[in-house]
Amino acid sequence: MELGLLGACMGERRVITLPPHLAYGEPGIGGNTLGRGELVLGVERGLMGMCVGEVRKVVIPPHIGYGEQGREEDPMIPGSAVLLFTFRLHRVEESLPEGYLFMWTNGAPADAGEAFKLIDEDQDHRVSLPELTSYMLDQVERGRARLRPGMPADDVIRKMFRSQDYNDDRHLSIDEFTLKMSDDVRMSHADDEL
Ligand SMILES: [Ca+2]
Ligand SMILES: [Ca+2]
Numbered sequence: 001m002e003l004g005l006l007g008a009c010m011g012e013r014r015v016i017t018l019p020p021h022l023a024y025g026e027p028g029i030g031g032n033t034l035g036r037g038e039l040v041l042g043v044e045r046g047l048m049g050m051c052v053g054e055v056r057k058v059v060i061p062p063h064i065g066y067g068e069q070g071r072e073e074d075p076m077i078p079g080s081a082v083l084l085f086t087f088r089l090h091r092v093e094e095s096l097p098e099g100y101l102f103m104w105t106n107g108a109p110a111d112a113g114e115a116f117k118l119i120d121e122d123q124d125h126r127v128s129l130p131e132l133t134s135y136m137l138d139q140v141e142r143g144r145a146r147l148r149p150g151m152p153a154d155d156v157i158r159k160m161f162r163s164q165d166y167n168d169d170r171h172l173s174i175d176e177f178t179l180k181m182s183d184d185v186r187m188s189h190a191d192d193e194l
Helices: 041-047 114-117 129-141 151-165
Strands: 055-060 083-088 102-103 145-146
Touching: 041 055, 041 083, 055 129, 055 151, 114 129, 145 151
Parallel strands: none
Antiparallel strands: 055 083, 102 145
């Protein structure tokens, strides 16, 4: 977008076509959840009812795009820009309820104490981030749990970890261990730390 605006004059209208590597890149605008106001209205509307594999060209006028003020972050979008998107829907991931980082899909372990022992691989009676990460990824791989989609699994697990590490000593004690096995972990004070 920056390149496309080079040398533009006041009042000039210019249609700029951005190849992916200059705009949103391969990941596209993934990582956002539909229906939560994380995307501009035009994108939300443009994606509605899409099927996996479908390709859709969408024209978004400024009033449901970035408006008169445009957008200053990367990629920068000038004010009153009409956005032309080509969307391809690769896959759909069902989100978790608002505020949830993880959910058991197949029944939680019945005993939090037993689970804690399992996670605590080096048996030092506390759980480190790598221990929690390896356990959670294993659970996800086995189809026993789901992590919040839209952000890297490591980040989700780090948030889970921090939300339980109440004394900030970078380890979870059995008392702090609120993976609770019967409940799902909600975001808490970790929210603002990432
Ligand atoms: Ca340990
Ligand atoms: Ca701790």
